[in-house]
Amino acid sequence: MPDTLTPDRLQPRDALPILFELPYDARPLVVPGRLLLHPAPDLARLVLRGDASALGVAFSLELPTQPCRAVEANGRSALWLGPDEWLLLASPGTLVPTVSVPGAAVVDAGHRQVGLILEGPSAPDVLAAGCPLDLHPTAFPVGMCTRTVFGKAEIVLWRQDNARFHVEVWRSxxxxxxxxxxxxAPL
Amino acid sequence: MSLRFSFDGRSYLGEPGDTLASALLANGVRLLGRSFKYHRPRGLLAAGSEEPNALVEVDRGYGARTPNLRATQVEVYDGLVARSQNRFPSLGFDLQAVNDLAAPLLSAGFYYKTFMAPRGAWAKLYEPLIRRAAGLGRAPDVADPDHYASRYAHCDVLVIGSGPAGLAAAVAASAGGARVILCDEQPRFGGSLLADRSARIDGLAAPDWVAAQVGVLASRPEVTLLTRTTAFGWYPDNMVGLAQRLTDHLPEPDPTLPRERLWQVRAKQVVIAAGAIERPLVFPGNDRPGVMLADAARTFAVRYNAAPGQRAVIATTSDTAYRAALDLQACGVEVALIADARLRADGPLPAAARAAGIRVETGMRVLATRGRRGIRVAIMGRIDLDGRVRNREWVRCSLLGMSGGWTPSLHLFSQSRGELRFDPASETFLPGASAAAERSAGSCRGVHGLDDALADGAMAGSAAAHDSGFDAALPAPCHVEGAAQAGWTSPVPARRKQRRAFVDFQNDVTSKDLLLATQEGFHSIEHVKRYTTTGMATDQGKTSNMNALSIVAAELGRPVPAVGLTTFRPPYTPVTFGTLAGYSRGVLFDPVRTTPVHGWAAAHKAVFEDVGLWKRARYFPRGDEDMHQAVARECRTVRSAVGLFDASTLGKIEIIGADAAEFMNRMYVNAWTKLAPGRCRYGLMLGENGFLMDDGVAGRLAPDRFHVTTTTGGAPRVLAQMEDYLQTEWPELQVWLTSVTEQWAVLAVQGPRARDVLAPLVDGMDIEAAAMPHMSVAVGSIVGVPMRLFRVSFTGELGFEVNVPAGHAQAVWEAVHARVEALGGCVYGTEAMHVLRAEKGYIIVGQESDGTATLGDLGLGWAIAKAKRDFVGKRSLDRADMTAVGRRQLVGLLTADPACVLDEGAQLTEAAAAPVGTRSLGHVTSSYGEATLGHSIALAMLADGRARLGETVYAQRPEGAMPVRVVDPVFLDPKGVRLNA
Amino acid sequence: MLLIPCPICGIRPEAEFTYAGEAHIARPAEPASLDDHAWGEFLYARTNPKGDHAERWRHTHGCGRFFNAVRNTHTDRFITSYLAGTARPHGTPSAASPDAPAMRNDTEQWGQA
Structure with a gap:
């Protein structure tokens, strides 16, 4: 019996010969001039827990320590979700398959959740249908991210631009x- | 442009801007409803949302039928179909009006006294009869075809009400850039200003000034304007519920639009400018159609151009009714008399009325009214101090406008937990100390008079903006002309000895009922209210509470505040269930969680069951199989060949860190330190109270990494319990927990041929028994997809659980399924899974256990690592009760009739006969029909069960007791030969 | 919906939180050394005051942290919140304040107005 099993292989999905299945009918929705709702591009996702600096070194990205803020660099985004918890988003195939960082934990969440993008001037109001947070730019500025609720589901909400939100939600x-x-959406 | 609408099947014309009330009045229709208890003919009392009488139903014709709407709030549109309520066969001739003759029998509390005997008749006979006779509208009989929206909103200042105070507040509050929401229940902003024909504000007629202010507000980007929006309730931390009606006023609403929207507004500051409601006078016959509030008559005439009558008598204790009289006269209504119950009336408005040639009598009041379906005569008179009537006079009239002064609308203020203060001068309650970040402005805090209300509103708006962090200079005061200051009133109490003088119009409560209640010993207004039902109707006593209070206080000879005031509660006016439900109906009622294999299962005719929020495939019928046949076939196939099962809903937690094993040791009863990487263990988790909380297999992937599974329903609870201990009790442990429930789909391959299914699919892995024995885990790949492979079994067969990333699950499933089919296997669902595990005596947490079961009870005591110093729940295991004789223990049951399937939950008894009072020995926890063993099986929790093996007890059933033999709960392969194959 | 001050994320809506019982009840370091009565007290005895109450909350749908807060059970107002493992701040009385107003109306839970 080995001391340790081979770590899971973190494989970019597009390298696989099998079609990746989205968990819902992801048809884009357009309300002209007001709203565009579409699936986020294919992303690799890692949950990072533990020592920020060790993780930062391992993933070449300084992790945000200010609560509820995201940073983007080198084509990667790190979203602060808790005092020792980040969600790392990156293009498929760009994450080195390392999972062992001293003083930290790294877990593949690429298939645990999916991303949705809401764009357009109505995006905050449409999100306000289920999200009890104040989404005014003074209260939820560009670059802010947080776990919260949307109706009866938990989401991660990230404002990428004044009129663009990235929503992460567990696949089911x-x-x-x-x-x-x-x-x-029809408001 | 005229609008055609119908009321009780007759067609009428209305004008844009009309309410159903004003349009019917304009068409000469005065009889709009029948009263709740006595079925007395009723007309309009009010012009606004406080209307108690004119409740109607509106029928959209496609199943969208709404009862109990106030005609004063129903906007007329072309094609509106409205009907009166609570009458049979028709409004004009209502058979149940016989109740009115029986009124002496129907006094306050009659149902407590009259319908006592025989016992039992209340629920079966009296209550249904009473409910049918006394009632509101008919509840809709089909599902609501409309849909509803909701939205959270946030603002610096919420202004409720858009009369003079509210408009001024909104303009002042928004001047410095604060986020302001202004809402009003009416279709237009302006409140009382819309019915003001004499005032000029800053040189503009009142409606024009309103339009100008609304224009200013609309030009400010941070202002949200909401008409047809009722602030109905106040909730903690300045959250105010608004109900916005979006399509009810439209002739042909766009079906994609929601009918109503719930706004949950979080406001840093709130300005309540809810206005005041005129108080009726209490005299016999005050409910006859044609008797209405004086200011309502004025509003109908001025704002809606709808004459409320041709010849009017005004009865008042207040100056404002004089303005109503003057405006009615100016609109062409003949005002025959103003009877002022006060002994003097010499303010500017009475002077103006006299100057306009209107007859004014002081010290005069209404003694009674006459008229069959509407008032024709008002009997007036003066009353001596000794109670004798003088100067009795019959005055012919078709309108009697009454005013007993004004009651500030304190509903929202009181809901915000603000303290009410009684003002003896005006005999009203006013807002006292605030409990929330709010302030009242205008007549809802007793500031009447147009210029005062405007100034008060501006002050409140600017202060609210300041308190929410904005610069707010007070705007220059408005210049007001033509708004004669109305002197305040000194309400005159109602006469004691009078019959059928209505106080609560909607619930048919008279002053006599209130006096009866006080005589019978009800001295707190809360008790009087419940006994008489005064103030308990859908209008919540907007027009009646203060009169009821005054009458009770006078009768008891106590000051009003000593009698108390009933509590204000949401909603201010009724809110539809649709608005409160919002999006939460149909497929959006709850999230419907499906596994990555759901689509495949649905395409293969799976029958699903709900497990929490999840949909799980229960069985896969073939041909015309019923459930039992399908399940039996699935079970037999697993036992004889191989089955494929979707176990993706199992909770999964990845536990990582240098102290992972130590953490596992503390959370679970088992020993983990020596578990080698690549091996699994069946983990059992207790609550600190020592009872079983959850179970699942945990695999050790590395010294510092465990992959733990939980029950489907227990996943969030288990993770929360782990986080709790980790964060608050053992923060020194270097461990991190991550839910991976949805990362991994789980394909259970179970049966003697399971290895044969997987061997050609797993990429270069050795899964023979030597390399992968029972309870082992390996990492590799299957058909090119990364995989964590567990050799575990929940069936008693050789089994594997293939964990693959969810997005690839369907492809892997199809590959595995092809192999399963090729080897004579099949897919199986949760029902077969339940049968298979029960045959093997495996428990399901929450089915065999119920929060009071110990591991010892369940026969799982072997799992406890006794050498461990501590783990969650360990200390509780030492309590004497946890090992006491007589505890219920898990056993198997075999029925005397092998075809008999017991009911789960069936009670077990010592003897077949079980008369009332028989002590239960236990109950059946799981029960299944014949599948693979040739007979039915059941699991049960039985007192001292393990000592009773071989005995016979009785399972109680509706059709008679069934003898059952107590056996070991493991029905199949107790030595585990199949498991370890 | 209450507003709850998360010591990490700031003031957030109640829907994101889970209540977790009275605060400052540490799990005994040596449970085995407690007699049944003492263990029962640890498991079940709670102060349940009318007034200021130190209690645990978890910002479940937020940063995920358990924390402590002092809330007045009569007014339903939060007075302060602080990180788990830190002491209750000074100046937050631990029992019902004697000047807490009596219930305005003891029949409040019944019926509509």
Missing amino acids: FAAYVHGLLERA
């Missing part, structure tokens, strides 16, 4: 979140 809640956004 994605159909609900997408359905509620669709329902709320």
Whole structure:
């Protein structure tokens, strides 16, 4: 019996010969001039826990220590989710398959959740159909990210631009979140 | 442009801007409803949302039928279909009006006294009869076809009400850039200003000034303007619920639009400018159609151009009714008399009325009214100090406008937990100390008069903006002309000895009922209210509470505050269930969680069951199989060949860190230190109270990394319990927990041929028994997809659980399924899984256990690592009760009739006969029909069960007791030969 | 919906939080050394005051941290919040304040107005 099993291989999905399945009918939704709702591009995701500096070195990105803030660098984004917790988003195939960082934990969450993008001037109001946070730019500025709720589901909400939000949701809640956004979109 | 609408099947014309009330009045319709208890004919009392009488139902014709709407709030549109309520066969001729003749029997509390005997008749006979006779509208009988929206909103200042004070507050509050929301229940902003024909503000007629202010507000980007929006409730930390009606006023609403929207507004500061409601006078016959509030009559005439009558008598204790009289006269209504119950009336408005040639009598009041379906005569008179009537006079009229002064609308203020203060001068309650970040402005805090209300509103708005962090200079005061200052009133109490003088119009409560209640010993207004039902109707006593209070206080000879004031509660006006439900209906009622294999299962005719929020495939019927046949076939196939099962909903937690094993030792009863990487263990988790909380297999991937599974339903609870201990009790441990439930899909391959299924699919892995024995885990790949492979079994067969990233699950599933089929296997669902595990005596947490079961009870005591100094729940295991004789223990049951399937939950008894009072020995926890063993099986928790093996007890059933033999809970392969194959 | 001050994320809506019982009840270091009564007290005895109450919350749908807060159980107002493992701040009385107003109306839970 080996001391340690081979670590999971972190494989970019597009390197696989198998079609990746989205957990819901991800048709884009357009309300002209007001809202565009579409799936986020394919992303690799890691949950990072523990020592910020060790993790920063391992992933070539200084992790944000200010609560509820995201940083982007080198084509990667690190979203602060808790005092020792970050969500690392990157293009598929760009993350080195390392999972062992001293004083830290790294877990592949690439298939645990999916991303949705809401763009357009109505995006904050449509999100307000289920999110109890104040999404005014003075209260939820560009670069802010947080776990929160949307209706009866938990989401991670990240404001990438004044009128662009990135929503991360666990895959089995994605159909609900997408359905509620669709329902709320006509305002 | 006229609008055609119908009321009770008759067609009428209305004008844009009309309410159903004003349009019917303009068409000469005065009878709009029948009263709740006595079925007395009723007309309009008010012009606004406080209307108690004119409740109607509106029928959209596609199942969207809304009862109990106030006609004063229903906007007329082309094609509106409205009906009166609570009458049979028609509004004009209501058979149940016989109740009115029986009024002496129907006094306060009649149902407590009259319908006592025989016992039991209340629920079966009396209550249904009473409910049918006394009632509101009919509840809709089909699902609501409309849909509803909701939204959270945040602002610096929320202004409730858009009369003079509210408008001024909104303009002042938003001047410095604060985020302001202004809402008003009416279709237009302006409140009382919309019915003001004499005032000029800053040189503009009142409605024009309103338009100018709304224009200013609309030009400010941080201002949100909401009409048709009722602030109905105040919730903690300045959250105010608003109900916005979006399409009810439209003739042909766009079906994609929501009908109503709930706003949950979080406001840093709130300005309540809710206005005041006129108080009716209490005299016999005050509910006859044509008797209405004086200011309502004025509003109908001025704002809606709808004459409330041709010849009016005004009865008042207040100056404002004089303005109503003057405006009615100016609108062409003949004002025959103003009867002022006060002994003097010499303010500017009475003077103006006299100057306009209107007859004014002081010290005069209404003694009674006459008229069959509407008032024709008001009987007036003066009353001596000794109670004798003088100067009795019959005055012909079709309108009696009454005013007993004004009641500030304190509903929201009181809901915010502000303290009410009684003002003896005006006999009203006013806002006292605030409990929330709010301030009242205008007539809802007793500031009447147009210029005062404007100034008060501006002050409140600017202060609210300041308190929410904005610069707010007070705007220059408005210049007001033509708004004669109305002197305040000294309400005159109602006469004691009078019959059928209505106080609560909607619940048909008279002054006599209130006196009866006080005589019968109800001295607190809260008790009087419950006994008489005064103030308990859908209008929550907006027009009645203060009169009821005055009458009770006068009768008891106590000051009003000593009698108390009933509590204000949401909603201010009724809110539809649709608005409160919002999006949470149909497929959006709850998230429907599906596994990555769901689509495949649905395409293969799976029958699903709900497990928490998850949909799980229960069984896969073939041809015309019923559930039992399908499940039996699936079970037999697993036992004889191989089955494929979707176990993706199992909770999964990755536990990582140098102290991972130590953490596992503390959380679970088992020993983990010596578990080698690559091996698994069946983990059992207790609550600190020592009872079983959850179970699952944990695999050690590395010295510092465990992959732990939980029950489907227990996943969030288990993770929360782990986080709790980690964060708050043992923060020194270097461990991190991550939920990977949704990262990994789980394909269970179970059966004697399981290895044959997987061997050609796993990429270069040795899965023979020597390399992968029972309870082992390996990392590799399957058909090119990364995999964590567990050799575990929940069936008693040789089994594997293939964990693959969820996005690839369906592809892997299809590859595995092809092999399963090729080897004579099949897919199976949760029902077969339940049967298979029960045959093997495996428990399901929450089915065999119920929060009071110990591991010893469940036969799982072997798992406890007795050498461990401590783990969660260990100390509780030492309590004497936890090992006491007589505890219920897990056993198997075999029915005397092998075809008999017991009910889960069936009670077990010593003897077949179980008369009332028989002590239960235990209960059946799981029960399944014949599948692979040739007979039905059951699991049960039985008192001292393990000592009873071989005995016979009785399972109680509706059709008679069934003898059952107590056996070991492991029905199949107790030595585990199949498991370890 | 209450607003709850998370000591890490700031003031956030109640929907993001989970209540977790009375604060400052540490798990005994040696449970085995407690007699049944003392262990029962640890498991079940709580102060349940009318007034200021130190209690645990978890910002479940936020930063995920457990923390402590002092909330007045009569007014339902939060007075302060602080990190788990830190002491209750000074100046937050530990029992019902004697000047807490009596219930305005003891029939408040019944019926509509």
